[in-house]
Amino acid sequence: MKIALIAHDKKKEALITFAEEYKDTFKLHDLYATGTTGKRLMEETGLKVHRFKSGPLGGDQEIGSMVANGNIDIIIFFRDPLTAQPHEPDVSALLRLSDVYDVPLATNEGTASAVMHYLNQLDRE
């Protein structure tokens, strides 16, 4: 599976912890991330990640383009619901495309855990 991992600044720590927790599963898949999220994931978990530009510089749009071309299967996006983002339109566009193309999108840890359990199940089959 091709999995996109994204986190806003105040959620990056939580995403790193989450990636560490599910590292054995993530290792089996192709990982993509926005710039800073990807950098931290690689440095702090050792996972191999294909990095796009940073979110505010177009990274969400690059991932959106992957979605539109059928190249992303799952998006895990730890959003910060309490901080305004300068690139909010890009964020909304990515969320919209996930609905257009019916790509599972987890925007919080609870949903992301459910998606990972599902993925584990698929990996065992």
Ligand SMILES: O=C(CO)COP(=O)(O)O
């Ligand atoms: O802003 C982001 C998503 O909207 C994340 O971008 P970075 O991973 O570059 O911080």
